[in-house]
Amino acid sequence: MTLSLLSLATGAQEVIEIDWEELGKTQPWKATEVWEPKPDKVTPGRMDLPPSDAIMLFDGTNLDAWHKPKYDYGVRMDHVQSILDYKLNHDDYSPPKWNVKDGAMIVKPGGGAIETKQAFGDCQLHIEWLAPVDPGKESQGYSNSGLFLMGLYEIQILNSYENETYANGQAGAMYKQSIPLVNASRPPGEWQSYDIVFMAPRFAEDGSLESPATITAFHNGVLIQNHFELAGPCIFIGEPEYVPHPEKMPLLLQDHGNEVRFRNIWVREL
Numbered sequence: 001m002t003l004s005l006l007s008l009a010t011g012a013q014e015v016i017e018i019d020w021e022e023l024g025k026t027q028p029w030k031a032t033e034v035w036e037p038k039p040d041k042v043t044p045g046r047m048d049l050p051p052s053d054a055i056m057l058f059d060g061t062n063l064d065a066w067h068k069p070k071y072d073y074g075v076r077m078d079h080v081q082s083i084l085d086y087k088l089n090h091d092d093y094s095p096p097k098w099n100v101k102d103g104a105m106i107v108k109p110g111g112g113a114i115e116t117k118q119a120f121g122d123c124q125l126h127i128e129w130l131a132p133v134d135p136g137k138e139s140q141g142y143s144n145s146g147l148f149l150m151g152l153y154e155i156q157i158l159n160s161y162e163n164e165t166y167a168n169g170q171a172g173a174m175y176k177q178s179i180p181l182v183n184a185s186r187p188p189g190e191w192q193s194y195d196i197v198f199m200a201p202r203f204a205e206d207g208s209l210e211s212p213a214t215i216t217a218f219h220n221g222v223l224i225q226n227h228f229e230l231a232g233p234c235i236f237i238g239e240p241e242y243v244p245h246p247e248k249m250p251l252l253l254q255d256h257g258n259e260v261r262f263r264n265i266w267v268r269e270l
Contacts, residue, residue: 015071016082029237032176033166039183042222050126054266057116057251060103065116067093072113072252073148075236080152081243087151104130104261107145113255115151119248121200122270125149126193130261131159131171133189137258139165143188144256146175149198150249153213154234155225157260161185172224174215175234180224191263192220197270200247201230207244 023029050056057065070092074080086092097111131143137159145157153174160171160183167173172180172194186192195218202210217225232240253262 014082015086016079018075018079023237032168032236032238034168034176034179035166037179038167039170039172039180039224042182042184050264050266051268054126054268055118056266058105058262058265060263061100063096063098063100063105063114065118066096066098066114067117068096068112069093069115069250069252072115073151073154073254074233076238077233077235077241077243080233080235084243084245098255104263106262107253107255107258107260109255109257109259111255113252115252116250119246119250120267120269121150121248123149123196123198124268124270125196125198125251126264126266127196127262128191128193128264129157130191130263131157131188132259132261134159134258138163140169141258143258143260144254145258145260146254146256147194148234148252148254149196149213149215150200150245151252152233152245152249153198153215153230154254155194155196155215155217157254159185159188161187172217172219174225174228174230176236177231177234177240178225178228180219181226182222182224184219184222184224186220194219195221199270201242202247203242203244209242212242 071083074083096114097108099106142163143159146154148154156173156175158171167179168176197216199214201213213230215225216227232242
């Protein structure tokens with residue numbers, strides 16, 4: 001069963017605005033930070049070449065497979081829903097503002113997230129990333145980005161090599177839902193990889209959940225998520241819950257104000 005964009009629209013016309021100054025008074029995001037247990041550290045392995053049937057999303061030369069959405073990802077469930085409603089009703093994109101240099105695409109802080117022009121559901125995904133050395137930065141401020149499968153389900157990208165932060169927000173975490181099995185991080189300044197098998201959630205005709213999204217992920221060749229069942233979109237504030245959406249949606253890479261680099265991004269539809 002294919003859910004069309006129009007059949008899922010709820011009619012909302014405006015995206016919710018987040019008042020960060022007001023939220024900063026109570027810091028509600030801290031309620032969902034988990035600091036213990038910390039994953040054990042392991043020494044990572046090597047990266048591999050793409051298979052012959054892979055769809056290349058970035059080969060080191062250009063950003064032709066990507067664009068910039070007007071709205072990127074939601075930080076709490078009402079925000080998620082308002083962005084989803086907007087995207088289902090508007091075709092509102094602009095050219096990506098990130099830079100391409102030396103075979104890598106580099107986050108332009110303040111340039112906004114980038115999103116694939118092609119939508120994906122069940123898939124195998126490979127992505128390589130580098131957290132740049134950035135003295136004076138720490139915790140979530142040290143080379144932070146994120147890969148959002150379907151624009152909703154985030155595997156965290158962060159310098160987690162000798163950098164203290166909450167365990168369900170470190171590199172390899174399904175953000176604020178699943179702590180990675182181990183910390184396979186390389187030091188900042190070195191290339192790292194994620195290899196992911198993602199199965200999209202299924203929804204019934206009435207929008208109810210039939211089966212949750214699942215993810216199996218390897219960080220630098222080491223298993224870090226083992227068929228984890230997501231509880232809904234990965235959000236910064238509050239508890240997740242599923243909202244119905246199409247069977248295929250774009251992949252999104254986050255601008256979190258750090259010049260994180262990416263290369264060799266490919267996907268196989270399953």
